[in-house]
Amino acid sequence: MRKTHVNRTVARLVEVELRPLMDLADERAVRDAGRYAATSLELGGPHIQVALKLAVLGLDTLTVLRLGSPFSKARREPATAWWNTLRGYPGFAQLRQLVRTPAMLLFSERIHIDRRA
Amino acid sequence: MIAERDEAREAALTRGADVVIVGSGAGGSTMFKELTAAGLDVLLLEEGEEQIPGPTGYGGPISELTAALYRGAGVTPIFGLPPIAFAEGRALGGTTEINGGLFWRTPEWILDDWRSQGIPLQSDRYDDLFTELETGLRVGYPALVPGMDRDSELLHEGAEHLGWNVVRAPRLIPGCMSRNQCGSGCASGAKQSMSVSYIPMGKLAGGRVVTEARALRVEHDGGVARTLLVEDGATGARRSVPFRHLVVAGGAVQTPVLLRRSRMSARAGKRIGFHLNAKFLAVFPEDVNAQNGTMFNWQIQEYMKQGRIIMGTNYRPEYVSLAASTWTDGAYREWVGDYSRAALYTSQVRPQTYGTVMAMGDTAVPVLQLRRPDLHLLELGARETLQALFAAGATSVALPHAQHVVVTSPEEGREALAAMKTRDWSLSSVHAMASCSMGTGEDAVVDVRGRLSGFSNVTVADASILPSTIGESPQGTIMAIVTDIARDLAERLGGRVAAPVLAAAR
Numbered sequence: 028m029r030k031t032h033v034n035r036t037v038a039r040l041v042e043v044e045l046r047p048l049m050d051l052a053d054e055r056a057v058r059d060a061g062r063y064a065a066t067s068l069e070l071g072g073p074h075i076q077v078a079l080k081l082a083v084l085g086l087d088t089l090t091v092l093r094l095g096s097p098f099s100k101a102r103r104e105p106a107t108a109w110w111n112t113l114r115g116y117p118g119f120a121q122l123r124q125l126v127r128t129p130a131m132l133l134f135s136e137r138i139h140i141d142r143r144a
Numbered sequence: 145m146i147a148e149r150d151e152a153r154e155a156a157l158t159r160g161a162d163v164v165i166v167g168s169g170a171g172g173s174t175m176f177k178e179l180t181a182a183g184l185d186v187l188l189l190e191e192g193e194e195q196i197p198g199p200t201g202y203g204g205p206i207s208e209l210t211a212a213l214y215r216g217a218g219v220t221p222i223f224g225l226p227p228i229a230f231a232e233g234r235a236l237g238g239t240t241e242i243n244g245g246l247f248w249r250t251p252e253w254i255l256d257d258w259r260s261q262g263i264p265l266q267s268d269r270y271d272d273l274f275t276e277l278e279t280g281l282r283v284g285y286p287a288l289v290p291g292m293d294r295d296s297e298l299l300h301e302g303a304e305h306l307g308w309n310v311v312r313a314p315r316l317i318p319g320c321m322s323r324n325q326c327g328s329g330c331a332s333g334a335k336q337s338m339s340v341s342y343i344p345m346g347k348l349a350g351g352r353v354v355t356e357a358r359a360l361r362v363e364h365d366g367g368v369a370r371t372l373l374v375e376d377g378a379t380g381a382r383r384s385v386p387f388r389h390l391v392v393a394g395g396a397v398q399t400p401v402l403l404r405r406s407r408m409s410a411r412a413g414k415r416i417g418f419h420l421n422a423k424f425l426a427v428f429p430e431d432v433n434a435q436n437g438t439m440f441n442w443q444i445q446e447y448m449k450q451g452r453i454i455m456g457t458n459y460r461p462e463y464v465s466l467a468a469s470t471w472t473d474g475a476y477r478e479w480v481g482d483y484s485r486a487a488l489y490t491s492q493v494r495p496q497t498y499g500t501v502m503a504m505g506d507t508a509v510p511v512l513q514l515r516r517p518d519l520h521l522l523e524l525g526a527r528e529t530l531q532a533l534f535a536a537g538a539t540s541v542a543l544p545h546a547q548h549v550v551v552t553s554p555e556e557g558r559e560a561l562a563a564m565k566t567r568d569w570s571l572s573s574v575h576a577m578a579s580c581s582m583g584t585g586e587d588a589v590v591d592v593r594g595r596l597s598g599f600s601n602v603t604v605a606d607a608s609i610l611p612s613t614i615g616e617s618p619q620g621t622i623m624a625i626v627t628d629i630a631r632d633l634a635e636r637l638g639g640r641v642a643a644p645v646l647a648a649a650r
Binding site: 047048051063066067068070071072073074075077117120121123124125127128129131132133134135136138140 | 205206207210211216217218219220221223227229461462464465466468469470473476477480483504505507509546567
């Protein structure tokens with residue numbers, strides 16, 4: 028994963044989204060899911076990156092106005108609460124789905140399920 | 145060793161071939177096999193990497209296989225409302241590496257429709273061609289093993305209960321070991337994807353293959369294509385690859401963009417058809433253990449002519465993740481608790497609306513805006529899926545709804561579906577076609593032999609040339625039509641050939 032602002036924001040979004048489910052896997056799964064999502068979205072192509080950058084710009088603008096810093100640098104608790112209020116709105120709902128789709132693939136791969144039956 | 149490989153790549157690209165084929169999916173590999181069998185000098189170029197499945201198939205985590213085998217690591221949406229997850233392969237073998245290995249004959253009513261448009265398909269010879277392909281690829285019906293594939297059996301039971309037409313699905317997976325991983329590269333080594341069937345056959349017949357070679361642009365003048373500008377993914381260098389004849393087979397999304405970028409066809413990609421999949425997670429009162437088995441064993445075809453079919457699909461945590469991308473934490477936990485009692489099903493519809501393929505730099509961007517008739521079709525398909533699943537004994541079913549809506553009866557489902565807005569649908573697609581449709585009129589992108597309009601030495605040979613969507617998995621149709629086109633092309637280029645199906649079009 029390249030260390031870009033967009034990738035850091037994606038990783039942060041994944042962390043915020045998956046932390047409540049962390050007991051199903053482990054902390055490393057959440058971290059790896061963030062990296063995997065950022066890398067996958069980079070591979071998705073320039074049109075995905077443009078859409079992602081616009082969404083991150085919108086998220087950062089609102090987060091700076093609300094919390095005083097970009098989303099990836101905001102403190103975890105207020106950032107989580109803020110994201111939970113935003114994520115249902117048009118644009119942010121699509122951002123959530125875009126980020127969660129690859130993240131959930133890796134996370135679901137790591138969850139503790141008895142698959143032997 | 146690496147230096148030798150690089151030298152061989154360099155030599156292959158510099159030298160070119162009598163025929164250069166762009167793309168190694170069902171269409172490109174069929175061309176490769178047929179043209180090499182006819183004794184022609186053929187170079188097959190593939191943008192993705194050669195993943196080389198081991199003797200027992202593709203191994204490793206699904207996340208890594210997804211990144212390795214899918215274009216854009218699987219993150220390639222169709223833009224529109226709602227956005228639709230689209231998947232296509234980007235590796236040696238193309239999408240045949242990641243599909244379910246279904247091999248259906250073209251539905252008769254689709255052929256009738258094509259004939260009414262002037263496509264001169266001859267039924268008996270077309271049937272013979274399918275028989276030949278099915279025999280060669282060992283198409284059959286996977287054995288139903290007791291204790292396995294309970295999810296498919298339940299769908300079958302539900303359909304029987306309703307008195308619906310339900311049939312076994314023909315697949316090219318001889319010796320399937322039910323690893324339930326079809327969508328991420330066959331883990332049994334059973335699926336006759338192109339990387340283990342037609343491409344090795346073409347190589348044995350003298351054909352050459354270069355992977356990580358991305359076609360950027362076709363150089364041409366006076367209606368004759370001269371060279372193909374290729375970016376070598378291994379070195380980043382660009383090479384002009386010479387040829388006598390060019391076959392474009394990059395798939396229905398990529399092919400039109402290459403043709404438009406090369407200023408060879410303004411009409412390519414102006415229209416593209418998709419099949420849409422809506423996924424349903426059903427929970428049953430008993431342990432189903434849907435992870436044990438393969439997929440697609442049974443298919444409900446009661447409403448196939450109306451553009452709707454229903455089937456079971458691969459069930460593993462990784463495959464549920466697409467649906468789970470919009471779930472609440474509680475819904476996800478509930479599914480984890482129900483894991484062994486749950487199974488995943490697909491309602492596939494054939495929308496009436498066609499989309500378009502736009503180009504953003506070198507990137508193909510598919511766009512589809514669903515209209516009211518398509519939403520009605522989706523709703524009908526969803527209702528029928530719920531009917532079948534509840535008839536099979538499901539206690540609850542999660543709808544393909546962006547807000548994760550669970551229903552416990554067909555009636556409740558009907559109400560929930562009626563309330564769904566366009567943006568609520570959570571959809572995916574794995575079938576794109578008809579973006580460079582063949583036809584007999586002047587506005588056709590290619591003629592009925594796949595020849596690109598306005599060019600004497602360019603053939604298009606993939607799902608893009610189908611005149612329309614077909615309502616079923618298109619691999620069989622693509623391979624049958626391309627086989628026929630390839631034999632005609634081989635004869636024109638001086639090779640050996642079999643009798644063509646589309647003889648009347650010569």
